[in-house]
Amino acid sequence: MSYTAVLRPQGLLAAAENGFVYRFAAMGSPCEVRMETRDASLALSLGEIAEAEALRIEQKYSRYLKDSCVSQINQSGGKAVALDAETAGLIAYADQCYTLSAGQFDITSGVLRRVWRFDGSANIPSPEEVEAVRDRVGWSKVGWHPPEISLPPGMEIDLGGLAKEYAVDLAIQQLRTVSDTPALVNFGGDLRVSGPRANGGRWRVAIESVEDDSGTEGVIELSDGAITTSGDARRYLFKEGVRYGHILDPRTGWPVRDAPRSVTVAAPTCVEAGILSTLAMLHGRDALTFLKSEGVKAWVLS
């Protein structure tokens, strides 16, 4: 499989504090790259590099795009699919995370969303409905013989929990290879900085409020590394006094009970931060204990 689609950059450069911000849409989210430079053409080219990376990852790993690598695996009808090196690397990583998390991080859990629609309603699926899809969930059922993957019919993989964070990390890497311009890459709320700001200071990032659209819950300052947030602020079901957040436990097929409203995690890379914030949510009311025991820098809103 080859993914060499040439995508025309669609983003826009605008003046921003101490430089520029380049904005575009990819992976179903607003994305931006903040750069501290006075050189507009440099900023534009850096923005376009980040956008190209985001679009490449989207094209390759979106489960919504018919021709994506993920769709080809999902439509393989049980036959083995040979993966390119990059995809094999990502799947191997997901495999390791599955083991590391004792099955909590599972890229086959996406089919659970067929019965769970988190639209704020009281439409809780019946235990039978959940049981029916649960047969189609479980990484251990997948044949994984790198670089070949054989997905049992009816099962699907979803790299949604990994791809956006992976794209942020790749974008930062690419930007650093071409320029030492201080940059912040934010794809739909998952972000990473290239290093300290031009004045040696820290970047400031606000944690979005879980209560409403406009507010923020505080400001984090960082001079290096990545930050991601997991939460169920807007995606949930509510029935008989029980709130069902959108974090589904792949081992039970049910939403995690008493999960924090939002968990923001800092880590050296965006991928790590993303997995840690997801795993913390999966620990439900023990999220805090988990994060403490792991010594992760995190902000929990419960």
Next chain:
Amino acid sequence: MQLIQSTPAALTRTLGLLTASLFAATGLHAQDLSPAASHSAYGPSPDARTPSSDTNSDLGLTRVDTAILFYQEAGGRVKATEPVTSVTFNGSDGEILSVKLTADSLTGATPNGAAPWKATQTFISPSKSKGVQTTTTSASGHSQTVTLPGTDIVASQYTADPHVLPLDYGFKDTRYAVDLGYSTPIDSVTRLSFGGGLSTERDFKSLSGSFGLARDLFDKNTTVSAAVNLEYDTSNPYFGTPQPLTEMSALEKGANQTKTVINAVLGVTQVMNRNWLAQVNYSVGSANGYQTDPYRLISVVDGTAGAPVRYLYESRPKSRIRQSLYVGNKIAWGPTVTDISGRLYHDSWGINSVTAEIAERVAITSALYVEPHLRYYSQSKANFFRDYLVDGQTLPDYASSDSRLGKFTATTVGLKVGLKVTANGELYVRADSYNQVGAAHPATAIGDLKTENLFSGIKATSVIVGYTFAFQ
């Protein structure tokens, strides 16, 4: 909110190793984080414009004129409400004292100077306090904006939709003005006049004074006059005066700026015959100092596609010399009075303009009159007018995209209706429709800017309702 931090444990350490092998080439593993408080903000607000009105006078009477002007620009732009009251005391010896009080309340949006574009444009400007918009991290997939240094002045931002002229909605101001005038005959053929004015609003103050002399000649068939007007303006923009042609930013800018204006008018008024009065005025003026609009931007666009690359603050020359020649006629034809006038104007910024105006006052009954009027105006552009600048080209010394400095023609169509309700009292209503037409699609437009409407001129409607009365 709870903050946790300690030393990495098993899972995290393993994850770190796995991730390091996923990104074989990444070389960073240190971070530094600390929580900080959030702020709050309100938007800035820019410049103001001034409509005007006039006063009457009658010998031996005191006249009061109270009016309210409503002004509204199309497209949700500037909206003004202006109550004006003037009192004119006409002394028995021919001396006249007038006092005029004005209050302006302006709201709405004003073009920020940037060219429209096919995608959403975001502008950043300084603001104070409330809800800092920083880059946000969120689970909902939103990514928000703006990273800030540690000062009280924070950034606020606003956007312009695709294909829409970028407007700054922070436009809101209230202006108060007082004008005083005194004129007195010093002998049977000579009249002396003095005047003074003060106008103040949040970011602009203006002080003016005038002196004039008029002398009747040839059995009062001819009057020659000369007047000098001086004005001193102080501009103290919200968050300071930006350095011209530097990038739009949320940083606090430089100090207040001032401008001085001196203007002289020479005039001749001639009674041509019993029904015809003619007037010729020549005026010359010089303005020196800050004449740039501190809030106005100009887009710098990419040389092929025309996409905005950055936004600079505009820049105008410090000196402007204006000259104009005005010819006016008032002609009475039975029950009607015709006002017909023309004006030629030239200034050192390269603007030449022509104005032609006609108004016809028709008495319907002894108590009711109507006065339709028509005005045509056409101007050439200032030599530094640009719809936008092109990235990579040498910056000019001066550049502005203000449509008022561009080439356009404007027509005004209006009607005034006056009704005498008492012997000395008149109720009047005047409505005007003003329409500017300019180069929306200049032939030189680059790339996709060819299809954008680059003319930011206005269409406006104004209505004045007033009541004037005189008493002994």
